[in-house]
Amino acid sequence: MTWNRFTIFFYTMTSSYFVYSKPKVLQALRYHFITRNEIKIMMILVNVFAIVAAGFYFFRKVSAYAFIGSSFLWFCLMISFWYVLPGIIYRKSATFKDRFKVSFEDQHMFIENERGSRSWPWKAFSVMIESPHFFHLYFDSRSFFIIPKEAFEPGQISEARKILREKINVRPV
Numbered sequence: 001m002t003w004n005r006f007t008i009f010f011y012t013m014t015s016s017y018f019v020y021s022k023p024k025v026l027q028a029l030r031y032h033f034i035t036r037n038e039i040k041i042m043m044i045l046v047n048v049f050a051i052v053a054a055g056f057y058f059f060r061k062v063s064a065y066a067f068i069g070s071s072f073l074w075f076c077l078m079i080s081f082w083y084v085l086p087g088i089i090y091r092k093s094a095t096f097k098d099r100f101k102v103s104f105e106d107q108h109m110f111i112e113n114e115r116g117s118r119s120w121p122w123k124a125f126s127v128m129i130e131s132p133h134f135f136h137l138y139f140d141s142r143s144f145f146i147i148p149k150e151a152f153e154p155g156q157i158s159e160a161r162k163i164l165r166e167k168i169n170v171r172p173v
Contacts, residue, residue, distance in 0.1 A: 018102075018150060019098075019100075020096040021148070022096070024134070025096050025146070026090060027132075028131055029085070029086035030082060031131045031134075032144070033086070035129065043077065046077050047074065049073075049074075050070050053066060053071070054070075054071075098114075100112065101113070104163050108122065109137075125137045125138060125167075126138050126139060126169065127168065127170070128169065129170070130170075133150070134146040134147060134148055135160070137168065
């Protein structure tokens with residue numbers, strides 16, 4: 001009985017049309033960059049470098065210019081990951097300006113807008129990450145699709161999460 005109910009639910013799991021909210025998309029893109037291992041390592045190294053430079057400056061081992069230079073590098077890195085990169089990706093992608101409808105079925109996920117539709121089998125997605133406002137569905141390590149949680153009715157979000165976790169690998173953040 002449970003299986004049949006689950007199957008019926010799968011074929012009725014559809015959201016209404018949704019649009020992307022620019023501030024939330026920028027936050028999701030920041031989340032994407034911050035969760036990348038190579039960026040985490042680089043940020044840790046730059047922070048350690050800035051702390052060491054501050055310590056050397058405090059003990060008068062380096063000049064103020066060296067300390068200011070390391071602080072400037074840290075500042076540029078943080079601004080690029082927090083503002084510049086998400087802004088560039090948002091402006092270049094026409095996807096964030098469209099209205100979409102998402103549907104989950106047993107073997108596929110469907111996305112449609114006014115110009116057409118596209119489906120992906122669940123196996124096309126390698127991993128799923130959940131952020132505060134989105135489900136990030138990754139095809140590979142660099143390409144992904146984000147589905148806003150606002151696309152679902154409040155009662156459907158937990159069901160959508162359950163389906164996504166069952167169909168796609170979940171990567172802990």
